[in-house]
Amino acid sequence: MxxxxxxxxxxxxxxxxxxxxxxxxxxxxxxxxxxxxxxxxxxxxxxxxxxxxxxxxxxxxxxxxxxxxxxxxxxxxxxxxxxxxxxxxxxxxxxxxxxxxxxxxxxxxxxxxxxxxxxxxxxxxxxxxxxxxxxxxxxxxxxxxxxxxxxxxxxxxxxxxxxxxxxxxxxxxxxxxxxxxxxxxxxxxxxxxxxxxxxxxxxxxxxxxxxxxxxxxxxxxxxxxxxxxxxxxxxxxxVGAVLHFLKEQKQSISGFSDTVGDAYQLFHDRVGEHDPTLLEEGVQELGRLTKGVKGKWEELTKPEAAADESAGFSFGFEADDEDADVP
Ligand SMILES: O=C(O)CCC(=O)C(=O)O
Ligand SMILES: [Fe+2]
Known part of the structure; x- marks a missing residue:
């Protein structure tokens, strides 16, 4: 374009x-x-x-x-x-x-x-x-x-x-x-x-x-x-995807100065000061992603999932599958 x-x-x-x-x-x-x-x-x-x-x-x-x-x-x-x-x-x-x-x-x-x-x-x-x-x-x-x-x-x-x-x-x-x-x-x-x-x-x-x-x-x-x-x-x-990453994948956070202790809290608080509506939307999305990922893990790790391939991974392209999104 x-x-x-x-x-x-x-x-x-x-x-x-x-x-x-x-x-x-x-x-x-x-x-x-x-x-x-x-x-x-x-x-x-x-x-x-x-x-x-x-x-x-x-x-x-x-x-x-x-x-x-x-x-x-x-x-x-x-x-x-x-x-x-x-x-x-x-x-x-x-x-x-x-x-x-x-x-x-x-x-x-x-x-x-x-x-x-x-x-x-x-x-x-x-x-x-x-x-x-x-x-x-x-x-x-x-x-x-x-x-x-x-x-x-x-x-x-x-x-x-x-x-x-x-x-x-x-x-x-x-x-x-x-x-x-x-x-x-x-x-x-x-x-x-x-x-x-x-x-x-x-x-x-x-x-x-x-x-x-x-x-x-x-x-x-x-x-x-x-x-x-x-x-x-x-x-x-x-914003929600980034909050989710900073909260759930702390071991993979990179590029922050050593003086930043808790990147999740810092980003959360600063967004809130800047634009409370944006924070609210982000936190809602964070909740959705947390639930989606937990649900997906439960589905993938329950015993039937291993036995029944159709319940496991798929090769499909699921661009709209935001619930299962791993940022
Ligand atoms: O090699 C490139 O231009 C891609 C760089 C890239 O993907 C990155 O900076 O994350
Ligand atoms: Fe890149």
Missing amino acids: SDISPDDFQSTWFSKPFILTAPVKAWPVSSTWSFETLRTSYADAAFRAESVDWPLRTYLNYMTDSSDESPLYLFDRMFAEKMNLKVALAPSPEADYWPPTCFGFDAFSVLGNQRPDHRWLIVGPARSGSTFHKDPNATSAWNAVITGSKYWIMFHSSLSIQPPPGVYVSEDQSEVTSPLSIAKWLLGFHAEARKTPGCYEGICNAGEVLHVPSGWYHLVLNLEPSIAITQNFVPRAR
């Missing part, structure tokens, strides 16, 4: 993947950023590439020369500060970029500087990418390609749906592992995955932005050398 309105997103699209072709083209960085201009402006600035901090010059030399099967991927959460960017909340000629308007209010903004890590600059050559995962803390995300292109393959998740082929989830749902490199997964599982009901695929080109709904599995492969910006956020309709 070219673009959608905040109302369309909030009512319909918050739970579905999509690509927008218009909003990112209006960003000043869309016309000013290229590998050459970044090299000129930031050659000596250090950016994080997996476990090393390298001057951008070193990384760009590496990625141009590399024929690694799984190239080192630049993924830096402090880029806006390092590059002295102006990130606006709404379109502005003075800013370098802003979140596409359709995504609307981000409920994690109520946490101010206590919000978990939420934005990254992503740079990598062809073949680099991100192996199957769900985004942290049940957040949603947008991922905007400035130059290059990315192939995406995505699956909804729920207790009644198997994880994608070649992806394994621990019994308490806290660990997602995909033990293979992206290349090996593609060779071994891609064909099967594409035939699985509920598989979504897409290519996000330069100047386009893709929406990753909260709780969806995704694998991403750069088809060309790419520069992208991604941001994680919490749409109004997912």
